Structures are given as structure tokens and as C-alpha cells.
Amino acid sequence: MAKIVQVANAMVSNNSKISNVLKNEREYFFLYNKKYKWSISKSDDEEYFLHFYPTDSMTIEELSVFDNWGDFNQFVTYTTNDIKTQEAVETFRELYQIVSDKIYGLDDIFDEIINE
Numbered sequence: 001m002a003k004i005v006q007v008a009n010a011m012v013s014n015n016s017k018i019s020n021v022l023k024n025e026r027e028y029f030f031l032y033n034k035k036y037k038w039s040i041s042k043s044d045d046e047e048y049f050l051h052f053y054p055t056d057s058m059t060i061e062e063l064s065v066f067d068n069w070g071d072f073n074q075f076v077t078y079t080t081n082d083i084k085t086q087e088a089v090e091t092f093r094e095l096y097q098i099v100s101d102k103i104y105g106l107d108d109i110f111d112e113i114i115n116e
Contacts, residue, residue: 004078008050008091011038012098019104022064027051028099029064037063040096048080048092 003092009028011018011032020031027049037053037060053063066072080089101107 002078002083002085002088004050005050005083005085005088005091008088009096012091012094015098015102015107018099018102019054020060021099022060023100024064026066028096028103029060030099030102031060039063040099042093042096046080046089046093048089048096050078050095052076052078 017033018030019034020029022029029037029039032038037055037058039051039053041049041051043049053075056089057065057074080092
């Protein structure tokens with residue numbers, strides 16, 4: 001299994017550590033464990049893209065509105081098409097759903113409904 005799939009699985013399992021979710025027109029940006037900057041997106045044909053930003057020069061808020069990606073090389077991209085395993089697709093899909101739910105506060109809403 002690709003190490004990035006293990007990392008994504010860890011984020012899914014510990015999704016309470018996902019915070020500061022921001023959305024632009026094509027992807028969701030987020031922090032993991034209050035310090036690691038990530039984004040996730042998907043194409044129309046269900047290919048998932050997970051990006052890691054090791055830079056300290058930009059905040060997650062700045063990354064989410066940044067538009068000069070041609071000159072910016074401080075990120076690493078992992079795609080389900082590159083990894084080519086069913087587990088990668090399932091894991092990235094689940095992570096995408098978790099992150100997209102967090103932007104609307106669905107985690108808290110669902111917990112409140114479940115615990116009524």
C-alpha cells in the first residue's frame with residue numbers, strides 16, 4: 001500500500017484533527033493536526049487529487065485564494081490515477097466527503113442529531 005494511502009487513512013480515522021476547512025471553486029483546503037496544510041479535490045470522472053503544502057511562507061487561507069500555481073512549486077500532489085488501487089480511491093473518496101462535510105459543520109450537526 002502506498003504510504004500516502006496510509007496517511008489518508010489516518011486522517012479519516014482521526015478526522016477530529018481536520019480543521020480550518022476552506023473551499024474555493026475547485027478544492028477544499030484544510031489543516032491536519034493544526035499544522036499540516038492539505039487540499040483535496042476531485043474531477044468530473046471521480047479522480048481524486050490530494051495535495052500537501054510543506055511551505056511555511058503561506059497560510060491555509062492564503063493558499064485557498066492563491067491563483068498563480070504556475071510559478072508555485074511548494075506542494076506535492078497524489079492522485080488516485082497514479083496510485084491505481086481500489087483502496088486509494090475509497091480512502092480519498094472518504095477523506096473528500098469528511099472534509100466537504102466539515103465546511104458546513106455537518107459533523108457537529110450529525111452528532112447533535114444522533115445524541116438527542
